[in-house]
Amino acid sequence: MSLALRVGEESFTNLASDIRIKNVAEGGFASVTFSVKRRLEQSLFDTFTDVLVYDTATAEQVGGGRLLEQGRNDDGTWQVTALGEGLASMQDITTPVFYVDQTLDHWYMSTRTTKRLEVSNTTWPGATVDEDSIMCEGNAEGLPLVAGDGLIVVNRLAELCGQTFGGIGYRHKAGSVASANWRLKLLSYSAGVSGVVTENDLAWSAALSSRIQVVRGGALTSGRPILGFWFRRENTSQNATDETYSAVRAPTVRAAIYGSDGNIKNTGYTNEYVLPHEVITDWVVRHCPRLDVSNDTVSTASTEQIDQMAYLDGVHGMQLASDLREREPGLVWQVWEQDVDGTWPFYYQPLPTAVQYEASVADGFRAPSPSSEVYNKVTVTGKTPAGRDINLTLTQVVPSLDAAGIVREATIPLGSEVWSTAAATKVGNEFLASHAVPPNSGTITIARPIYDNFSGRWIKPCNIRSGGLMRVRGIQPTPDTLNATSPDGVTVFRVVSATHSGDANATVCELDAYALNESRAIAQLSQARTRR
Amino acid sequence: MPLYQFVDEIDASPTVLLDLDDGSPLNVSDGTSTSPPRRRVSSYGSSARDGDVVAQRAYADRTIKIALDFRIGSTAEEQSEAIQNLGRLLDGPQWLLWQHEAKTEPVFYRTRFGEIEVDDSIMDDKPQRLVTLNITAEPFGYGERESGSVTISNDPTSGTNKMCATLPTIKGDVASPLVLDFLPDNLGSDILAATLAIKTAIAAPIYLAKPIASSPPTGWTYTSSYADATAVGGNCLRMQRASGVTTAGNGASIPALLVPEPGDYRLFARVFGGTGQTLSISQMGGGDAHEVAIDYPFAWQWYDCGVFRCPSSKPRVDSLMASTPFGNDYAKFQFEVTNPSVGDTRLSAWVLVPAGLDAALSDKLALVHVENWQATDTFRLDAISDAVYWWSSDPTASVTNEYNGYAGGLPVVVPGVDNQLWMAQLSAAITETLDVDWFYYPQYLYDRPAAS
Numbered sequence: 001m002s003l004a005l006r007v008g009e010e011s012f013t014n015l016a017s018d019i020r021i022k023n024v025a026e027g028g029f030a031s032v033t034f035s036v037k038r039r040l041e042q043s044l045f046d047t048f049t050d051v052l053v054y055d056t057a058t059a060e061q062v063g064g065g066r067l068l069e070q071g072r073n074d075d076g077t078w079q080v081t082a083l084g085e086g087l088a089s090m091q092d093i094t095t096p097v098f099y100v101d102q103t104l105d106h107w108y109m110s111t112r113t114t115k116r117l118e119v120s121n122t123t124w125p126g127a128t129v130d131e132d133s134i135m136c137e138g139n140a141e142g143l144p145l146v147a148g149d150g151l152i153v154v155n156r157l158a159e160l161c162g163q164t165f166g167g168i169g170y171r172h173k174a175g176s177v178a179s180a181n182w183r184l185k186l187l188s189y190s191a192g193v194s195g196v197v198t199e200n201d202l203a204w205s206a207a208l209s210s211r212i213q214v215v216r217g218g219a220l221t222s223g224r225p226i227l228g229f230w231f232r233r234e235n236t237s238q239n240a241t242d243e244t245y246s247a248v249r250a251p252t253v254r255a256a257i258y259g260s261d262g263n264i265k266n267t268g269y270t271n272e273y274v275l276p277h278e279v280i281t282d283w284v285v286r287h288c289p290r291l292d293v294s295n296d297t298v299s300t301a302s303t304e305q306i307d308q309m310a311y312l313d314g315v316h317g318m319q320l321a322s323d324l325r326e327r328e329p330g331l332v333w334q335v336w337e338q339d340v341d342g343t344w345p346f347y348y349q350p351l352p353t354a355v356q357y358e359a360s361v362a363d364g365f366r367a368p369s370p371s372s373e374v375y376n377k378v379t380v381t382g383k384t385p386a387g388r389d390i391n392l393t394l395t396q397v398v399p400s401l402d403a404a405g406i407v408r409e410a411t412i413p414l415g416s417e418v419w420s421t422a423a424a425t426k427v428g429n430e431f432l433a434s435h436a437v438p439p440n441s442g443t444i445t446i447a448r449p450i451y452d453n454f455s456g457r458w459i460k461p462c463n464i465r466s467g468g469l470m471r472v473r474g475i476q477p478t479p480d481t482l483n484a485t486s487p488d489g490v491t492v493f494r495v496v497s498a499t500h501s502g503d504a505n506a507t508v509c510e511l512d513a514y515a516l517n518e519s520r521a522i523a524q525l526s527q528a529r530t531r532r
Numbered sequence: 533m534p535l536y537q538f539v540d541e542i543d544a545s546p547t548v549l550l551d552l553d554d555g556s557p558l559n560v561s562d563g564t565s566t567s568p569p570r571r572r573v574s575s576y577g578s579s580a581r582d583g584d585v586v587a588q589r590a591y592a593d594r595t596i597k598i599a600l601d602f603r604i605g606s607t608a609e610e611q612s613e614a615i616q617n618l619g620r621l622l623d624g625p626q627w628l629l630w631q632h633e634a635k636t637e638p639v640f641y642r643t644r645f646g647e648i649e650v651d652d653s654i655m656d657d658k659p660q661r662l663v664t665l666n667i668t669a670e671p672f673g674y675g676e677r678e679s680g681s682v683t684i685s686n687d688p689t690s691g692t693n694k695m696c697a698t699l700p701t702i703k704g705d706v707a708s709p710l711v712l713d714f715l716p717d718n719l720g721s722d723i724l725a726a727t728l729a730i731k732t733a734i735a736a737p738i739y740l741a742k743p744i745a746s747s748p749p750t751g752w753t754y755t756s757s758y759a760d761a762t763a764v765g766g767n768c769l770r771m772q773r774a775s776g777v778t779t780a781g782n783g784a785s786i787p788a789l790l791v792p793e794p795g796d797y798r799l800f801a802r803v804f805g806g807t808g809q810t811l812s813i814s815q816m817g818g819g820d821a822h823e824v825a826i827d828y829p830f831a832w833q834w835y836d837c838g839v840f841r842c843p844s845s846k847p848r849v850d851s852l853m854a855s856t857p858f859g860n861d862y863a864k865f866q867f868e869v870t871n872p873s874v875g876d877t878r879l880s881a882w883v884l885v886p887a888g889l890d891a892a893l894s895d896k897l898a899l900v901h902v903e904n905w906q907a908t909d910t911f912r913l914d915a916i917s918d919a920v921y922w923w924s925s926d927p928t929a930s931v932t933n934e935y936n937g938y939a940g941g942l943p944v945v946v947p948g949v950d951n952q953l954w955m956a957q958l959s960a961a962i963t964e965t966l967d968v969d970w971f972y973y974p975q976y977l978y979d980r981p982a983a984s
Contacts, residue, residue: 056941456819
């Protein structure tokens with residue numbers, strides 16, 4: 001056999017049969033399964049042990065994962081399954097998390113000294129834009145508001161998610177009563193709403209302020225899980241009038257995030273958005289101790305500005321990465337070989353755009369091509385920061401649908417967790433682009449060495465890695481983003497999964513899209529989550 | 533008389549547990565067969581193409597059929613006792629020795645279990661029975677152990693076996709797993725052990741001379757032939773980075789190397805460097821660069837630079853085209869060094885180790901990590917048991933040996949072709965030699981000729 005199998009430090013090459021290794025484009029090494037001759041009364045393997053598969057000629061690691069299931073049978077064989085360490089680690093923790101949030105609902109009134117001040121999430125008087133704000137107003141016109149009267153709204157989002165705030169940005173506008181005796185203070189608290197610190201102190205002004213940013217590494221105290229706004233009257237009293245109001249516009253908070261060096265970053269919070277690689281680096285550093293992320297393995301190429309990402313109902317790493325992929329489909333995360341120190345390097349890199357593998361259909365090819373995947377219209381729904389329903393409709397021209405006189409529309413819910421206008425536009429356009437033509441999906445069997453342009457080697461079927469582009473000779477292509485419009489008998493696919501059977505010494509690659517089958521449909525249903 | 537005996541072990545004079553043909557009371561009769569085992573094949577074919585592709589093949593278990601009858605006049609008790617012995621022996625694994633009458637060398641079959649058919653033909657006071665045994669056994673018959681020893685140096689330029697030893701002619705019909713014993717030594721090193729079975733042995737070691745200093749970039753100073761007694765050949769290329777320089781050190785060139793056989797090789801670089809340095813190496817005309825972290829500060833090491841196909845331009849060809857001559861059998865590498873601080877990097881040699889040659893019948897490579905090797909202990913790579921372990925002649929010795937698993941495949945030897953053993957001690961000095969005892973059991977499909 002050309003594969004060697006290790007479970008922990010023990011070798012099982014001679015005892016195992018039907019070794020299958022799988023890797024996927026988003027995730028890297030996905031699974032190792034094998035049957036091993038072992039009597040029922042023998043002890044179980046230690047769960048979570050590393051399972052590693054090597055090529056015996058080159059000593060390269062071609063598969064691996066974390067031992068999760070061992071099915072024992074009375075016929076003296078055990079069926080063992082290991083899940084790729086990347087997939088396993090990214091699903092270990094499901095927890096509430098936020099990165100950047102504009103939702104006004106997360107600010108609520110915590111205290112006030114008088115009934116004569118109240119707060120709501122509305123537009124302010126005279127606003128010419130449909131934009132909600134945190135508005136504090138005097139509701140008892142003609143009655144005095146005395147020195148010391150005030151109202152505090154707090155945001156405990158970071159505390160709920162077990163994180164701390166990295167920064168806040170906001171603008172402010174008050175009514176014409178504005179004076180130095182009316183104050184808007186930004187407060188921060190430690191856990192349990194104690195240890196208050198005033199981070200910023202403004203006089204109310206009738207002119208709309210410029211963007212105020214109070215960030216970690218600057219004025220904001222580090223490590224604070226609760227923020228607050230304090231609307232306050234000082235020094236003298238004044239009767240409330242029609243103009244007694246103060247509005248905090250478009251407050252955007254950011255979480256303090258970890259960098260690839262394993263420490264919380266002290267810079268960068270003046271951006272009122274996060275970048276995809278910042279999100280994924282923070283998640284891996286925080287929640288995946290077995291994965292190793294470094295500057296070399298995470299690409300900072302993406303400029304996609306994510307301005308809303310908050311999951312109060314909890315999310316795990318793979319779902320988070322899937323949401324990132326919706327915004328930034330050009331980058332994908334993968335975990336491959338284990339390093340000598342026992343950790344598994346985590347890669348977040350652009351998908352290759354140059355052709356990597358050269359193959360032919362000689363060993364088997366099958367390509368169902370469902371046209372039901374074509375759309376020319378999409379509606380993206382969500383909730384505004386104030387919690388109101390909103391949606392955005394985008395269209396594209398699809399010649400085949402136009403010729404048939406058909407309109408096909410899909411709906412994508414972003415909920416309040418990741419809705420923003422920028423997000424909706426990006427997600428909608430990406431969906432349309434990937435559904436403009438029927439997918440060029442199919443499976444190809446590779447049973448002989450094929451040429452790999454990236455390494456310059458003829459690699460064995462067990463070395464094929466998903467995520468790369470494969471040029472296949474011998475098929476009539478259909479035009480899509482990867483293929484030329486003129487049929488020339490050669491077409492290019494993206495390898496989305498590769499399953500290698502050690503017994504058959506052949507790899508079956510799924511191309512462009514996962515094959516539609518019952519077990520995959522069930523898995524997708526069980527993994528699906530409803531966005532709030 | 534041919535010999536059919538159940539014995540206790542593979543040995544020139546083993547203890548006989550049951551003789552099937554000594555007439556007391558068993559005799560082997562017609563209908564006996566020890567045919568070679570059948571094949572299991574994984575092959576692919578389609579109507580789109582002529583011929584099949586054989587992806588993998590292996591031998592299935594062997595079935596040995598032995599027809600027995602009893603000595604005329606043997607008693608019912610003798611016969612019962614014989615059948616009982618057969619039943620006990622065929623219940624589990626045993627060694628079955630078989631030697632053809634006119635031959636001098638036996639083969640030993642490892643039986644798994646057997647079935648007994650008894651045909652009671654005469655049941656009076658001089659009974660006669662015909663017994664047929666259908667025995668399932670491991671595919672190959674084994675010959676007696678073949679062993680030897682070899683000393684391999686860690687230096688591609690000196691020693692009798694310079695990082696590679698040719699094994700004597702291998703006996704048997706099919707590939708055999710090899711056991712390697714590394715004798716007690718003060719090694720605390722990572723080990724590379726690779727076997728190559730190929731029709732004609734390739735000239736070994738495949739060794740690239742130290743790089744030639746040409747034009748260093750600004751801020752770098754190159755000294756070719758810098759004297760260093762611990763370097764391969766006593767001198768090396770020294771690349772020094774001046775303060776404040778951020779560019780990589782490139783421009784030094786490695787001579788082109790005539791590669792004896794096309795295929796995949798693992799490249800090892802003998803480097804002396806400091807923490808944080810990186811060596812980036814690529815083959816001209818073939819694939820992306822490989823980055824290697826120089827993480828053993830200020831000690832000469834063989835650094836593993838990964839797998840390359842050499843020569844890069846030579847395509848993989850099948851049988852018809854294999855003899856067509858190609859030009860350019862040279863591999864040419866280029867490299868650069870990045871150094872985060874002031875200091876030097878020294879390079880003295882590069883070695884290519886076969887890791888999947890096109891023409892190889894078998895190519896196995898193992899990288900083993902060991903630490904704190906005790907001087908009383910032998911470290912063994914055991915391809916027969918598929919295991920890697922220590923064994924000690926002194927059970928009271930402190931157990932500080934550390935072994936963290938191995939990557940790759942354990943060694944295999946193939947009869948009928950040349951077999952080479954390639955070794956390197958990655959973290960040891962080039963003056964360290966490795967004493968290796970090896971042994972294997974030849975494996976036969978049928979019986980064995982005297983000489984092989």
